[in-house]
Amino acid sequence: MTVFKFHRALTVRVNDLNYGNHVGHQNFFSYFQEARVAYLSQFGYSELDLGGCGMILAEAGCKYKQALFLNDKVRVACAVSELKAKRFTMAYQIERDESVCAEGFTINLGFDYQTNRVVRLPEAFIGRIKAFEGL
Amino acid sequence: MTVFKFHRALTVRVNDLNYGNHVGHQNFFSYFQEARVAYLSQFGYSELDLGGCGMILAEAGCKYKQALFLNDKVRVACAVSELKAKRFTMAYQIERDESVCAEGFTINLGFDYQTNRVVRLPEAFIGRIKAFEGL
């Protein structure tokens, strides 16, 4: 089971709502991304710069447990749960009060945006994330 | 393997692009939704009205194979691949020219928006979809 050491607080905005008057299911992935970007920036990284290459998504998934509504204050928990030479998996959880509203993951590949190729993740990146997560 | 009998044509819009100048990964789910809604409307249904109840998402996933860019003309293929008393799974494929750019799925639950409860899918809905898909 993933232990989350990083959280990002968000408040649901009007613009996140869909025609069903709750947060559209695709916006859960935007919330994950918001947390992912904040997580990476702890280490001075961004999606486009992991210290030598960028990243690109290979896969994403989400299990929806509870709907989210306007002005809900949520915490998006985020962790790297697995780390290989060319890819890392991130796990996410959206929490409101004490309950989990959604769980998700993304598989992220090291990517060189100049050559458009999947590449090895930088050693420094791997080292820092492993140290932070205790992997 | 899913056989797709339904397709929805879409052209990538400026507003679908993210800060990486390609279609944001969450928008692939919007493309799936666009196809899902068109698929349902063939039978006179919508996400909010499957002929007796609405639907809600329990899970969604996507595997990304190729990036999508401005003005790309894509086909979003869509099928119901499994159908149970209270839930149905839909499979999606985003195609550009002859290649598959993404594959995805959603698990959709029958849902009563009055009582906020998961409910059985209407018999007529099940019958029509089974007939269409040959399930």
Added chain:
Amino acid sequence: MTVFKFHRALTVRVNDLNYGNHVGHQNFFSYFQEARVAYLSQFGYSELDLGGCGMILAEAGCKYKQALFLNDKVRVACAVSELKAKRFTMAYQIERDESVCAEGFTINLGFDYQTNRVVRLPEAFIGRIKAFEGL
């Protein structure tokens, strides 16, 4: 000149960025809306319920002065600057640190969503807003 008594703090999200890597110009209107909804909720109102009718937009405009970037912390100032029997004008200002990044307005009509007609604004609504704004 409009005096702003109400502000809403926002942080620029990844998903607000466009393919130019700054906040897309249409999202400035989303920020205005975010402030508008919060402003109305002070009085227990929402865009769909001003205490007897809803509202609908007749016009919107924005002057862009400075670009907004990821993680920028902004304040969206918001005020009702004019109030008539069937319409009210709201003024907005997006501020970052000490500088104004954008100024905008919307003209909002009282609207009955049952009959789809423009209607007079409720007396109580008019009274509360006038009192708050000193109009």
Added chain:
Amino acid sequence: MTVFKFHRALTVRVNDLNYGNHVGHQNFFSYFQEARVAYLSQFGYSELDLGGCGMILAEAGCKYKQALFLNDKVRVACAVSELKAKRFTMAYQIERDESVCAEGFTINLGFDYQTNRVVRLPEAFIGRIKAFEGL
């Protein structure tokens, strides 16, 4: 009065709808942008490359006349209505069947994204647009 020589056809998508179940007012500006980008691409230009510099928005406005709904087929008319050394104004109109649903404009500045400065529009750009519009 603006004569429109350019149109872009669009179909309203699910994702364009807001919590009021019609196209969100900010998405009218996205429709304008869609038309603007297509207009520019007629001449081989884009918002980021007008043949020597890019463009940036100084102002945008929209008058809303009719709501837009799912699957509505609209035409977004678009024209350059005024052209000066450093700026040009574009007019837009969203049409459904024979009626005008919205009218808008944007004021666009020549912009050098390297130096972040407003610059003169390229002569070739000015020449082509004037010839096309008969300005």
